[in-house]
Every structure is written in C-alpha cells, then in structure tokens.
Amino acid sequence: MxxxxxxxxxxxxxxxxxxxxxxxxxxxxxxxxxxxxxxxxxxxxxxxxxxxxxxxxxxxxxxxxxxxxxxSDEPYFPGDAFVQFLIGAGSLGVMIGLIHFIGVYGAIPFLIIFYMRFVGDHSWGLTLLLAFGMPIIILLFFEKMLTITLPKGMTEQLFVDYVYDWMYTDWFAWLGSDD
Amino acid sequence: METLGHLMDGFGVALSWFNFLMVIVGVTLGLFIGAMPGLGSVNGVAILLPMIVQVPATSGIIFLGAIYYGAMYGGAISSIMLGIPGASTAVATTFDGRPMARKGLADQALVAAASASFVGGTISVVLFTMFAPPLAAVALKFGPPEEFALMLLAFATFIGLGGDDIPKTFFSIAIGLVLSAVGLDIVSGEPRLTFFDISGFLHGVNFLVLAIGIYGIGEILWTLETSGGKVEMSQATVSVKRILASLKKLIGSIWTMLMGSFLGFFVGILPAAGATPGSLMAYGLAKSLDKNPETFGEGNIKGVAAPEAANNAASTGSMLPMLTLGIPGSPTTAILLGGMVIWGLEPGPRLFETEPQFVWGLIASLYIANFFSLVVNIAFIPAFISVLKTPFTILAPIIFILCVVGGYAPTQDMHDVWLMFLFGVVGYLMRKLDYPMAPAVLAIVLGPLAETSMRQSLLMSSGSPAIFFNRPIAAAITVIAIILLALPLIKFFKNKRTS
Incomplete structure (x- = not known):
C-alpha cells in the first residue's frame, strides 16, 4: 500500500x-x-x-x-516494517489478552521470553533472570509499596495461598517489640 | 522585610535535622515515583499521605512537599529517557527531550531539565515570598470567562505545536477534546459517548491512557520500524566534563527559563489550572518567540528548559491559592489540602498569621527540596543514561510492561489497558501520515477545564459569547488567543497563494 x-x-x-x-x-x-x-x-x-x-x-x-x-508513492510500510509492527503490536496484544486469564504475573514472563529469546536472541540465563525478576520487582513496587493491586486472573488463589502472607508479614516487628 | 524574616525563620524550621531528613527521603522517593510511567506527584503524595499523618504537621507537609518536588523532577526523566511522560506535567518535556535522547544528547537534556527546574523553583519561591497576598487577590478575580480565555490561549499555542498540515493539527486538538468529554456529563450527570454501553467509558478516558498509548506504545512501534528492532536505543555517554559543558550551553537558554518560570508561576496560582497548562504554554511561547521555531520538536534544548522551569514554578505557585485561599491549584495540592485538614489546620487567609511556622517552614523546605532534587537528579544521570545503552530487544518488553502497569494503575480497569493499546496502534499509524499527536494529548488534559469554564461562562451571559470580550482580563487574553490562532492560518493561505 x-x-x-x-x-x-x-x-x-x-x-x-x-x-x-x-x-x-x-x-x-x-x-x-x-x-x-x-x-x-x-x-x-x-x-x-x-x-x-x-x-x-x-x-x-x-x-x-x-x-x-x-x-507520495513510497510504500506506507517500507522494507520489513510491517513484520516489525506485527511482532511489536501483536506480542503486546497477546500479552494484554493473557492478563485476563493468567494475570499480569503470568503474562510478563511470556512477553519477556518471547521478545528476548526469540526476537532478540539473548541467552536463556539473562532471559529467565528478567522474565522472573521483573514480576518480583513489579509486585514489590506496585503491590507492596504503592498498594496498587494488579489483575491476577486464575493465579489469584496462588497469591492467596503462598504470596500475600509472605508479602504482608512485618519482618521487622520484633525490633519494635517491648517484650 | 517582615516576610524575609518569616522566610528565614522558615529555613530554621526546615533545616532541623528531622525535617531535613524528611526532605532528603521525600525528594529521593518522589524522584523514583515521578520517573515511573503513569505515576506522578499526585500518586506519590496520595499514597504516602496516610503513612505520614502520625508525624507533626510541619514535618509531614515538608515530606509531602519534597515528594511533590522530587516527582516533578522525576517526571522529566521518563519523558526524556523512554519518551513516555511520567505525568501530565511532563508531557511538554517529551516533545524535545526525547529527540535529544535519540540524538545521543540525553545527558544534556537531563541536565537542562534539572537546571531549568531549579531556576523555576528558585524564582517561584522568590515571587511567592514577595507577592503572595496581592497575587492571591488577582487570581481570585479569575472567573469562568477568564479561565476559558486562558484555555483558548493554551489551545492557540498548540496550533503552533503541530506541523504545517493545519487540518491535521486541528483534527488532533478536536479529537483530544472529544475524548476528554467521554464519561458522565458534568452538568446533567448523564452518560456521554459510552460506546456499546461499556461501563469502562463511564469513568472517562484518563489522559494517561492516551499519553502512554501514544508516547509509550506508539513510540516503541515507531522505533521498531526505524531501527528494525536490532540496534541500541541511542549511543549515549556521560561524564562530568559533558555535564559541565551542558550547563555552559544552558546559559543561552536563560531567557527561556526565566520566561517559563514567570509564566509557570502565574498560571500555577490560578485556581484549578496548575503545572500542566503552565508547562504547555511555556513550551508554546518559547517556540513562538524563538528565531528558529522549526527546530522545536527536533531536539531543541529550549524545548526542555521552558516547560521544566514552568512546571516547577507552577508547583510552588499552586501552593499560593492553597495556603492563602484554601483553593487547590492542582490535584496534588488538593491532596495536600486534605492533609492539612487532617492535621487540624484551617487553610485560608488567616493561616499566614495563625501558623507562620507551618507556612514559611513549608516554603523554605520547598526551596531546600528544590536544591536537593537538583543534586540527586544530577547524581543519578549516569544510572539513567545506562538505560539507553540497553539493547532494544530487552528495553522494548520492559517498556511495554511498564506501559501496561502504568495504564492500569490510575483506574485499575483492564478496559483502559485495551484503550491504551488501541491509541498506541492508531496513534502510530496516524503519526506515519504526519498527524501531530502532541496537541491531542494536551487537549485531553485541558478539555474538562475548558468545557466547564465555557459552559459556566455561557450560562452567566445567557448564551452570549460577548462575555469573553466584556471583561477586561478575559478580553485581553481572548484577543491574544485569536491573533495566535489566526497567524498560522494567514501564513498557510499566504503560502498557498504564492505557490
């Protein structure tokens, strides 16, 4: 076109x-x-x-x-621009769609692994480090520090069972204890 | 002289060790909150207010003031480094800050932003000290017609922000204003433009959804096309020598910074205006007054200096109606006002007499926060620069994730995340056809204020637009706005005739 x-x-x-x-x-x-x-x-x-x-x-x-x-009779998408557009917009669209099912913390590793490993050809080590490190940073910054709850989809129960107790434990309570 | 004495006492209060600590912690926290896409000073102050109500009022407000200032500085960081405005106040910084980063001048842009913020903050504190009571009286004279005239002036300066394609620029402004009208009608309370009865439209379209869509997602798609997805974001370097050279280069922008500071301060003190219109108008004016206006949007350092000086000056300015009249000049000061009420203080003209230690302690701490924001910001520049050296295939998914989380945070509704995605994709496709996107973002920010003031004015005059010309202040501003609106049109038709 x-x-x-x-x-x-x-x-x-x-x-x-x-x-x-x-x-x-x-x-x-x-x-x-x-x-x-x-x-x-x-x-x-x-x-x-x-x-x-x-x-x-x-x-x-x-x-x-x-x-x-x-x-201008130049192509609207020069070279492989359309492929790049599809990769960028497509992966983001799929990630947002996945949030409804597996939540933000499930969708983040998907996007990072797809982009870093299959588009960027980065090592598995670095890819997995970011794929699982990023959700932890997001969890601590947004949910713990800023108390902004992010959508979790079907993973909600896992957070109820394993994460919330750990996240909201006052690890330094003993410091302020009078006992 | 008496006010100067009060200010000195204020410095005494602000420099007590506990309050000083509050400033440092507040500035650093604010810097990081402001740098996150989607989170601005209003989020920082709102989130931390409940945690700080236990400390004495003066220390508490000093802490919140420091977060306010830190976030103002921080907003510029994501505008420059990622091309995503951290908050509405930093939208104008993106226009030239981002192109500078792409050219490898990110350090220069960051130094310009920090220094201009410092100049704006300093001038506004001086102006505040000197003119607080008379300025409050002038600001009080601004009714709906004057406010609408001011909005018209802001829109007139937007025309200059677009490219040469006049219909596309007007289109961009109009669509931004229409998007700002989505939600509940402010007068009748009836749902408006709620397509397919989707409940997500009822809370309106948050400006951040459009801004993050266009500047976050759209920008990444644009970079993917231009870079083929393989190269680094830009070749950025930083050194003390380069920072000093940047400071030297900034001397040429001193008049721009001064203009931004004065304009920002005055717009800031107008009730319900705040730092966003101030920074946008400063950008528009800096562009109009410059000898080479075509270099704006391409990475002109003045395009960073003007809005940054203005938004910091405006944040001090917006404290003025809050403290003297009890009217917040911005969303953040509205929350600060709430904090003051929690602490048992009564905002209003008597506050200066009954609680001088509180008022002047706050003003002095703003100045100290301003200085430390500069120091902390410049100290972190190497860390910010390293972001730009990250390969794009690592940075792109991280920015996408920050966009999604940032778009979700304000309303906590997935509907907004989908809207943001749509705006990002459509914005990118339109940008390829030279539709300017900045005016749409500016229009969605100012839209609600423009509509409210226009409807109130027309109600006052029983539908006659003459009200915008009958009142001296409104008339002067309206005439300037009309002239500014007409200039590009005249130029456009003149060019057409000659060609």
Whole structure:
C-alpha cells in the first residue's frame, strides 16, 4: 500500500469516526437549554463536527495532491516494517489478552521470553533472570509499596495461598517489640 | 522585610535535622515515583499521605512537599529517557527531550531539565515570598470567562505545536477534546459517548491512557520500524566534563527559563489550572518567540528548559491559592489540602498569621527540596543514561510492561489497558501520515477545564459569547488567543497563494 492510499484510507476512516461521534453525542441535547446553558452533547458534537471538517479538508488536499503524503508513492510500510509492527503490536496484544486469564504475573514472563529469546536472541540465563525478576520487582513496587493491586486472573488463589502472607508479614516487628 | 524574616525563620524550621531528613527521603522517593510511567506527584503524595499523618504537621507537609518536588523532577526523566511522560506535567518535556535522547544528547537534556527546574523553583519561591497576598487577590478575580480565555490561549499555542498540515493539527486538538468529554456529563450527570454501553467509558478516558498509548506504545512501534528492532536505543555517554559543558550551553537558554518560570508561576496560582497548562504554554511561547521555531520538536534544548522551569514554578505557585485561599491549584495540592485538614489546620487567609511556622517552614523546605532534587537528579544521570545503552530487544518488553502497569494503575480497569493499546496502534499509524499527536494529548488534559469554564461562562451571559470580550482580563487574553490562532492560518493561505 502506498502512502497516498494510506492517507486516503485514514481520512475516510476518521471522517466516519467523526460522524459516529456526532451521532453518539447527539444522544444528549446539543442545543441551548433554558436555565441550564449548552446541552450535555453540545461540546463533543460540535468538536466532532470540527473533526469531520478537518477530514474533508484533508481529503480535498488529497485530491489536489497538496501535501507530501498525498503525493507520495513510497510504500506506507517500507522494507520489513510491517513484520516489525506485527511482532511489536501483536506480542503486546497477546500479552494484554493473557492478563485476563493468567494475570499480569503470568503474562510478563511470556512477553519477556518471547521478545528476548526469540526476537532478540539473548541467552536463556539473562532471559529467565528478567522474565522472573521483573514480576518480583513489579509486585514489590506496585503491590507492596504503592498498594496498587494488579489483575491476577486464575493465579489469584496462588497469591492467596503462598504470596500475600509472605508479602504482608512485618519482618521487622520484633525490633519494635517491648517484650 | 517582615516576610524575609518569616522566610528565614522558615529555613530554621526546615533545616532541623528531622525535617531535613524528611526532605532528603521525600525528594529521593518522589524522584523514583515521578520517573515511573503513569505515576506522578499526585500518586506519590496520595499514597504516602496516610503513612505520614502520625508525624507533626510541619514535618509531614515538608515530606509531602519534597515528594511533590522530587516527582516533578522525576517526571522529566521518563519523558526524556523512554519518551513516555511520567505525568501530565511532563508531557511538554517529551516533545524535545526525547529527540535529544535519540540524538545521543540525553545527558544534556537531563541536565537542562534539572537546571531549568531549579531556576523555576528558585524564582517561584522568590515571587511567592514577595507577592503572595496581592497575587492571591488577582487570581481570585479569575472567573469562568477568564479561565476559558486562558484555555483558548493554551489551545492557540498548540496550533503552533503541530506541523504545517493545519487540518491535521486541528483534527488532533478536536479529537483530544472529544475524548476528554467521554464519561458522565458534568452538568446533567448523564452518560456521554459510552460506546456499546461499556461501563469502562463511564469513568472517562484518563489522559494517561492516551499519553502512554501514544508516547509509550506508539513510540516503541515507531522505533521498531526505524531501527528494525536490532540496534541500541541511542549511543549515549556521560561524564562530568559533558555535564559541565551542558550547563555552559544552558546559559543561552536563560531567557527561556526565566520566561517559563514567570509564566509557570502565574498560571500555577490560578485556581484549578496548575503545572500542566503552565508547562504547555511555556513550551508554546518559547517556540513562538524563538528565531528558529522549526527546530522545536527536533531536539531543541529550549524545548526542555521552558516547560521544566514552568512546571516547577507552577508547583510552588499552586501552593499560593492553597495556603492563602484554601483553593487547590492542582490535584496534588488538593491532596495536600486534605492533609492539612487532617492535621487540624484551617487553610485560608488567616493561616499566614495563625501558623507562620507551618507556612514559611513549608516554603523554605520547598526551596531546600528544590536544591536537593537538583543534586540527586544530577547524581543519578549516569544510572539513567545506562538505560539507553540497553539493547532494544530487552528495553522494548520492559517498556511495554511498564506501559501496561502504568495504564492500569490510575483506574485499575483492564478496559483502559485495551484503550491504551488501541491509541498506541492508531496513534502510530496516524503519526506515519504526519498527524501531530502532541496537541491531542494536551487537549485531553485541558478539555474538562475548558468545557466547564465555557459552559459556566455561557450560562452567566445567557448564551452570549460577548462575555469573553466584556471583561477586561478575559478580553485581553481572548484577543491574544485569536491573533495566535489566526497567524498560522494567514501564513498557510499566504503560502498557498504564492505557490
């Protein structure tokens, strides 16, 4: 696909998205309501209309070949860029999907092993060190220190059985003891 | 003279050994919290507030103030090193900080950020000491029309941030504003733009979701394409000599830093404005005033210095309405205000008289925190630089993981993680077609404030936009904004005619 074709496709898709946003905004009043001021849908509706006008302007520029992108016959994804894009976005998408099932702490090793071992060709030692070290760092920093609970999916029970007791034990309680 | 005496007393309080320790620990903690993508000063202060309520009020607020300052410095680190703004206040730092890191000038960008933050912090403390009461009175005169005019001015400066393709820049601003409207309508409370009745849309689109998507995921996808996934992030080096040379180079940006400091301080004291609009406007103004505005976005050191000076100045500035009027100027000061109430202090004009030790101790500790943030930050530069030498196939998954965790943390909803992924991929595809992404991120940050002030203003005037021209302060700001908006358009049509 050439950059010129991509420019056209993007402008059309965004124009359709603008129309969808206008339609959705108009579920709330978009005009003036006495005693209340502009309706709740006015702000997003008129801004979506601005988006639509901008897309039409871009399409006009495309027909007139007025911008560098609308003139360019260079490929939109040069060389192996599309493969790189698929590897990057694909592995991240799969990782996020896996979080629903095996939680953050199961998905992190998957992404690291895939990327470091199979894409980067790093040694197994370094790969496994990071694959299992990173979840521990994330656990201690986010869950223990900042008390932000991360999704665990089906691994939740393992944390209840083995990790939480260890994580929330006050290891230095004996220091403050009066006994 | 009396205020100077109070400030000296404040330094006496802040330099007691316990408070001093609080500053050092707070600054270091803040630096690391701020450097994490998705976590900013507001998270640091909110998370640590419950742990600190046991200590005396002055020491407690000094600790929280130090975290605030440390996180302000830290936000710039992830902006520069990873291209992901740690918090909204550091969004503008990404525009030039990241390109500098890619060119192998990360140390220079970090030194510029730290030094500009120090300048901004110093000037704002001086301004605070000198003008606290009269400035509070001016800020109080800002009603919804003035606030909206200010937002309009901020958007006008965004137009300059985009490329030459005017419709794409306007599109970017508009989509950012529309995304900011997702959630519950602020007046009627009805759900708005909740697609397919997905409950995740009800809490709106957090700006971090868009910012991390575009600058985190989008940036990695972009780097994968340009590097083929094999090379190192950049060839960065660091030495004392280079740091000193960077400091020397910064002298050329002194006026930019001063402008950023004054602008940031003033925007900071406006209720509900805070450091984010301050830093964005400082960036826009620095670009507009520069002889070579086209170098902004390509790694211009002034593009780092202006927003960093402004966001630190604004964080001191936002303490002013908090202490004098009891009105928080930013989300972080709102939490600090909550802390003050827990400690049994009554924020308001009488605080300066009833609790001078507390107020001036805090101001002095902010200055000390400012100095130590500089020292700690510069000391850690070699460690930060080593991140850039890591092979990309190690760094990419780590950044992806930080993006996912950072995108999840604010709302703890997987819906936001998927949205972030979508924004990252679409943002990358749009960036390849020269759609500027920065204006969208800025618009989503300022959107709620812009909508609220516009609706309140129109309600005051029964729907007449003349209200933005009837009031002197609003009129002056609106006219400047219109001129700034018109300039690129005039230039665009002029260029078209000549070509």
């Amino acid at each position: 050439s950059t010129r074709t991509a420019e056209l496709l993007m402008a059309v898709i965004m124009a359709l998205a603008s129309i969808a946003l206008m339609y959705k905004s108009s579920e709330l009043p978009i005009g003036w309501i006495a005693e209340e001021g502009p309706g709740g849908g006015a702000f997003p509706f008129w801004l979506s209309a601005v988006m639509l006008v901008c897309c039409l302007w871009t399409l006009f520029n495309w027909f007139k070949r007025a911008t560098p992108q609308s003139r």
